[in-house]
Amino acid sequence: xxxxxxxxxxxxxxxxxxxxxxxxxxxxxxxxxxxxxxxxxxxxxxxxxxxxxxxxxxxxxxxxxxxxxxxxxxxxxxxxxxxxxxxxxxxxxxxxxxx
Amino acid sequence: xxxxxxxxxxxxxxxxxxxxxxxxxxxxxxxxxxxxxxxxxxxxxxxxxxxxxxxxxxxxxxxxxxxxxxxxxxxxxxxxxxxxxxxxxxxxxxxxxxxxxxxx
Amino acid sequence: xxxxxxxxxxxxxxxxxxxxxxxxxxxxxxxxxxxxxxxxxxxxxxxxxxxxxxxxxxxxxxxxxxxxxxxxxxxxxxxxxxxxxxxxxxxxxxxxxxxxxxxxxxxxxxxxxxxxxxxxxxxxxxxxxxxxxxxxxxxxxxxxxxxxxxxxxxxxxxxxxxxxxxxxxxxxxxxxxxxxxxxxxxxxxxxxxxxxxxxxxxxxxxxxxxxxxxxxxxxxxxxxxxxxxxxxxxxxxxxxxxxxxxxxxxxxxxxxxxxxxxxxxxxxxxxxxxxxxxxxxxxxxxxxxxxxxxxxxxxxxxxxxxxxxxxxxxxxxxxxxxxxxxxxxxxxxxxxxxxxxxxxxxxxxxxxxxxxxxxxxxxxxxxxxxxxxxxxxxxxxxxxxxxxxxxxxxxxxxxxxxxxxxxxxxxxxxxxxxxxxxxxxxxxxxxxxxxxxxxxxxxxxxxxxxxxxxxxxxxxxxxxxxxxxxxxxxxxxxxxxxxxxxxxxxxxxxxxxxxxxxxxxxxxxxxxxxxxxxxxxxxxxxxxxxxxxxxxxxxxxxxxxxxxxxxxxxxxxxxxxxxxxxxxx
Numbered sequence: 001x002x003x004x005x006x007x008x009x010x011x012x013x014x015x016x017x018x019x020x021x022x023x024x025x026x027x028x029x030x031x032x033x034x035x036x037x038x039x040x041x042x043x044x045x046x047x048x049x050x051x052x053x054x055x056x057x058x059x060x061x062x063x064x065x066x067x068x069x070x071x072x073x074x075x076x077x078x079x080x081x082x083x084x085x086x087x088x089x090x091x092x093x094x095x096x097x098x099x
Numbered sequence: 100x101x102x103x104x105x106x107x108x109x110x111x112x113x114x115x116x117x118x119x120x121x122x123x124x125x126x127x128x129x130x131x132x133x134x135x136x137x138x139x140x141x142x143x144x145x146x147x148x149x150x151x152x153x154x155x156x157x158x159x160x161x162x163x164x165x166x167x168x169x170x171x172x173x174x175x176x177x178x179x180x181x182x183x184x185x186x187x188x189x190x191x192x193x194x195x196x197x198x199x200x201x202x203x
Numbered sequence: 204x205x206x207x208x209x210x211x212x213x214x215x216x217x218x219x220x221x222x223x224x225x226x227x228x229x230x231x232x233x234x235x236x237x238x239x240x241x242x243x244x245x246x247x248x249x250x251x252x253x254x255x256x257x258x259x260x261x262x263x264x265x266x267x268x269x270x271x272x273x274x275x276x277x278x279x280x281x282x283x284x285x286x287x288x289x290x291x292x293x294x295x296x297x298x299x300x301x302x303x304x305x306x307x308x309x310x311x312x313x314x315x316x317x318x319x320x321x322x323x324x325x326x327x328x329x330x331x332x333x334x335x336x337x338x339x340x341x342x343x344x345x346x347x348x349x350x351x352x353x354x355x356x357x358x359x360x361x362x363x364x365x366x367x368x369x370x371x372x373x374x375x376x377x378x379x380x381x382x383x384x385x386x387x388x389x390x391x392x393x394x395x396x397x398x399x400x401x402x403x404x405x406x407x408x409x410x411x412x413x414x415x416x417x418x419x420x421x422x423x424x425x426x427x428x429x430x431x432x433x434x435x436x437x438x439x440x441x442x443x444x445x446x447x448x449x450x451x452x453x454x455x456x457x458x459x460x461x462x463x464x465x466x467x468x469x470x471x472x473x474x475x476x477x478x479x480x481x482x483x484x485x486x487x488x489x490x491x492x493x494x495x496x497x498x499x500x501x502x503x504x505x506x507x508x509x510x511x512x513x514x515x516x517x518x519x520x521x522x523x524x525x526x527x528x529x530x531x532x533x534x535x536x537x538x539x540x541x542x543x544x545x546x547x548x549x550x551x552x553x554x555x556x557x558x559x560x561x562x563x564x565x566x567x568x569x570x571x572x573x574x575x576x577x578x579x580x581x582x583x584x585x586x587x588x589x590x591x592x593x594x595x596x597x598x599x600x601x602x603x604x605x606x607x608x609x610x611x612x613x614x615x616x617x618x619x620x621x622x623x624x625x626x627x628x629x630x631x632x633x634x635x636x637x638x639x640x641x642x643x644x645x646x647x648x649x650x651x652x653x654x655x656x657x658x659x660x661x662x663x664x665x666x667x668x669x670x671x672x673x674x675x676x677x678x679x680x681x682x683x684x685x686x687x688x689x690x691x692x693x694x695x696x697x698x699x700x701x702x703x704x705x706x707x708x709x710x711x712x713x714x715x716x717x718x719x720x721x722x723x724x725x726x727x728x729x730x731x732x733x734x735x736x737x738x739x740x741x742x743x744x745x746x747x748x749x750x751x752x753x754x755x756x757x758x759x760x761x762x763x764x765x766x767x768x769x770x771x772x
Contacts, residue, residue, distance in 0.1 A: 094458060
C-alpha cells in the first residue's frame, strides 16, 4: 500500500509541475514567435494569429513528451529554462521594435 | 431542393462505404455472413476497395451540395454517423447488413 | 512502443480524464444544446416566437432605440472605479456618460436583434486604453419594442455560456477551468489512441451482451474513435477561440506596447481613425450605407445579408460605420467588412481578402461557432456532442466497474464517490437543464427577477440530484449498482414530459400546432427532443432495473486479477 502510494504521488507531482512548465514554455514560444515574425516584417495580428494556431498544438505535445520522459528533472529544466530564455529574447526584440 | 437530394445521396453512400469496410474485416464478416472469413479473401478485398471508393464518392456528393468549407465538415460528420450506425447494426441486427453482399 | 510509455499514457488518461471528465461532461452536453441555443430561447421566451425578419430600417427603427439605452448598472458599479481617474475630477454619473459606439448583431436563426452601446469614461486613468461602460438590449425588429431584461435567454445566455465558462464569472475562473478541461481532452485523445492497441481492428466493435466492464469499454472506444475528428477539432478550436484573450494573453501583457503601437499603425494604414477628433458631426443615413454594402458584396459574387454593424466614435467627425456580411452559407463568421464615413456615407475602405493564416483561423473558429445555415450539419454536431458525453460517461462507468469489487472487499469508498459524481454529472446534469425549462413555464412571464429564479432552480435541482446520488450509493460499498441511476432516469422522463405539457398549457403552442397546423420548428424541435429524451430515459431505466435484479449473480466474476485487468485495456 505504501509503495503504491509513493508510486502514485510521483506521477501526480510530475503532472502538477509539468503542466505549468509546458504552459510557460508555450508562452515564451508565442512571445518569441510574434516578436521574431514582426521583426521580419510580418503584420502584428498575422503573427499573433499564426502563433495562437500553433500554441495548442505545442502545449499538449510538449506536456506529453515531458510527462513520458524517463528523466523528468531534465524535462522540467528544459521547459522552465527555455521559457525564461524565450521571454527575455522576446522582451529584447520588442524593445528594439518600439519607436 | 437539389441540395437536400445531394446530401441524402452523400449519406446513403457513406453508410454503404462504412458497411463494406466493416464486412471486409474478419470478425464482422463472420458475424453477418455466418461463413468463415478465410474462404472469402478476394471478395473481402473487393469490398474494402469498394468501401473506400464509395466514401470518396460521398465526399463528391457533399461538394455538389454545398461550398467546399461546409462540404468538408458535412462529409467528416457523415463518416462518424455512418460508422456509428454500422457498429450499432452489427451489435444488434447484423443480418440487416447482409444486403451489402447478397450473392454470397 | 515501450511498456513504460504505454503505462504512462494509461495513467495520464485515467487520472486526468477522471478529474476533468466531470467538467468535460458539462462542456459537451451544454455545447450540444448550444447548437440550438436560439431555438431554446424561443421556447423559453414565448413573446419571441416569430420568424426571423429582414433587417429593419436602422435610421427609423433602431437608432431611436439605441439612443434611449442607458449604461448597465452592474457594469458601471464594477468598472467605473477601475477606469475613472479621481485626480482629474469627480466620477461622471451613470446617466451622463457620453456615447462612443453602437453595435448591432443578427443571425438567420434569431427573430430578435441584439444591440449594444459603449459609453465613454470622460476622465480615465489611461486615455489610450479601451475605456468603455457597456449596455445591451434586445429588440423586436418588427416594432422596435424592447424585450425585457428579466426574460432570461435560457439557450444563448445560460446553456451556451455554461459550456465555456460554467457560468462561474468570478475572475473568469470558470473559463480557466474549462481551458484546463479542453487541454485534458487533447491529452486524453492522444493518450487514448496510444493505449488502444487494436484501434483499426475494433473500429466497429460493440458487444453490449458482454459483462458491463467489457461493453462499457467497447462503447467508450467506439464513441471516442468514430467521432475522433469531431472531439479533437472541437477541443482544439474551443481553446483557440479564447487563446489570445484568456489563455495566452501575451499581446495584452508582455507584448502590450508592441500591440498598441501596431493598432495605431493599422488604423492609419486602413484610413480608419483610431481616436475621436473632438469635433461634433451628424450621422448620415445608415440605411443607405447598408444598401451600398449589399450592392458591393453582390458585385463580388457574394451577395448576402448584414451580420454585424458597428458605429465607432459616435457623434464625432472621425466617426465611421463598419458593416460586415453574415457568413451563413460558409464556415467563416462575419466578413467582407466595408467601412463608411459616418458624416457623409462615403466608402472609406473595403476590407481586402484575408491572408492564408487569417483564412485558416476564420475557418477553425467558424467551424466551432457555427453561424452557418445548414440544418443537417447542425444535427450532426449535436450527435458529435452527445457522443462525447457517452464517451466520458462510459469512461466513468468503466473506471468504477474495474475497481468496485476490489474496493468493496477492502472497505474503500473510492468507487462509491466516483460513481455518485458520475450520476450527478450524467443524469443529474440533464435533470437540472430540463428542470430549469419546467420552472420557466411555471413562473409567470412578467415576474420580476424571473431569470434569477430560473438560475437558482437550475443549481438547486442539480445539488439535489447530487445529494440523491450520494445518499443512494450504499450498494456500491458491496460491489453493486447505485439505484440512483435508475431513479434519476425516471425523474428525467417525468420532467421532460412535464415540460412539453406545460408548454402546451401555458402558451397554446402544442405539438399538433407547431408541427402540422401552424408550423414553428424552433419550438416543435425542442418539444420533440424533450419527448425523445423521455423515451431514452425510460428505456434506460428499465434496462437498469433488469441489471440491478441480476447484479447479485455477477459480482463474483467481477473480481479479476491484475493481469486480467491490464489485458482489458
